[in-house]
Amino acid sequence: MGILDLSGRGALVVGGGQGMGRATALLLAQAGANPAVVDAEQARAESVAGEIEALGCKSAALTADVTNREEVQGLIVAADEAVGPLDIVVNIVGGASWAPLLSVDDATWERDFDVNLRHHLYVSQAAARNWVDQERPGVLCVVASISGMFGAARHGAYGAAKAGVLNFVKTAAEEWWPHGIRVNCVVPGTVRTPRMEAEWAAGTTPRPSTDLLGTIAEPEDIGGAITFLVSDLARKITGQALVVDGGWTTRFPYSLT
Numbered sequence: 001m002g003i004l005d006l007s008g009r010g011a012l013v014v015g016g017g018q019g020m021g022r023a024t025a026l027l028l029a030q031a032g033a034n035p036a037v038v039d040a041e042q043a044r045a046e047s048v049a050g051e052i053e054a055l056g057c058k059s060a061a062l063t064a065d066v067t068n069r070e071e072v073q074g075l076i077v078a079a080d081e082a083v084g085p086l087d088i089v090v091n092i093v094g095g096a097s098w099a100p101l102l103s104v105d106d107a108t109w110e111r112d113f114d115v116n117l118r119h120h121l122y123v124s125q126a127a128a129r130n131w132v133d134q135e136r137p138g139v140l141c142v143v144a145s146i147s148g149m150f151g152a153a154r155h156g157a158y159g160a161a162k163a164g165v166l167n168f169v170k171t172a173a174e175e176w177w178p179h180g181i182r183v184n185c186v187v188p189g190t191v192r193t194p195r196m197e198a199e200w201a202a203g204t205t206p207r208p209s210t211d212l213l214g215t216i217a218e219p220e221d222i223g224g225a226i227t228f229l230v231s232d233l234a235r236k237i238t239g240q241a242l243v244v245d246g247g248w249t250t251r252f253p254y255s256l257t
């Protein structure tokens, strides 16, 4: 095993059934960890757990809707028993709506906050509580979005919820460092996931231009950053947001010529 060695670490990837969650689960396994996969879609969780086992690692397929606190309760214990003790919890669950602030309705606003922010409290709290009770250290990594850093027309509910994730990570890091728990997030630009491919094809989400590096990020680009942040290479990094956007957000915001 190389310098990024997660041999024998118990891991849980929430939303690991496709896209960047699947990529992260497979990268964690390639680094030697034993990642359990949770997804709202059972077939997706089973498929990725099978891919992980084919790599020679332990895994488990768990099904839950993590926006429901009750469904999260048993999740950490189940993963702990299956692949644990857990050292690493990653939560990538999220999804976007499009509606202007002048007319966005309560249902849309609440859905975006449920799908993008509320479950970070449920999952992170349950994981941290488990580590505190067991007097074990742990590491959490969640996924935000550059939409949480900028205004974007018709994207207000998603952006506000993702901005909440950026703050949640800082407060969780601040409150939980005395227990040996690190908390970080990865902040993607656009990523070519199956969901995005479908939305671009349907015309429901604008297809972006390529980034400064000339491409659009792949799920593995986000998974790689997450794998670094949960490893010992990042042992002095907590409360941080690592932007992985191919340089999009480095541009000066208006023309100087």
Ligand SMILES: NC(=O)c1ccc[n+]([C@@H]2O[C@H](COP(=O)([O-])OP(=O)(O)OC[C@H]3O[C@@H](n4cnc5c(N)ncnc54)[C@H](O)[C@@H]3O)[C@@H](O)[C@H]2O)c1
Pocket: 014, 015, 016, 017, 018, 019, 020, 021, 038, 039, 040, 041, 044, 064, 065, 066, 067, 092, 093, 094, 095, 096, 115, 143, 144, 145, 146, 187, 188, 189, 190, 191, 192, 193, 194, 195, 196
């Ligand atoms: N794809 C992008 O361009 C992009 C850009 C910026 C940020 N993000 C963020 O990255 C994350 C992952 O994006 P993706 O495109 O890989 O998503 P995705 O929809 O392809 O994958 C998410 C997985 O989570 C599962 N899931 C959804 N809701 C769930 C719930 N309530 N409980 C349990 N599992 C649930 C889905 O079944 C799916 O397998 C999201 O937080 C998204 O907001 C994506």
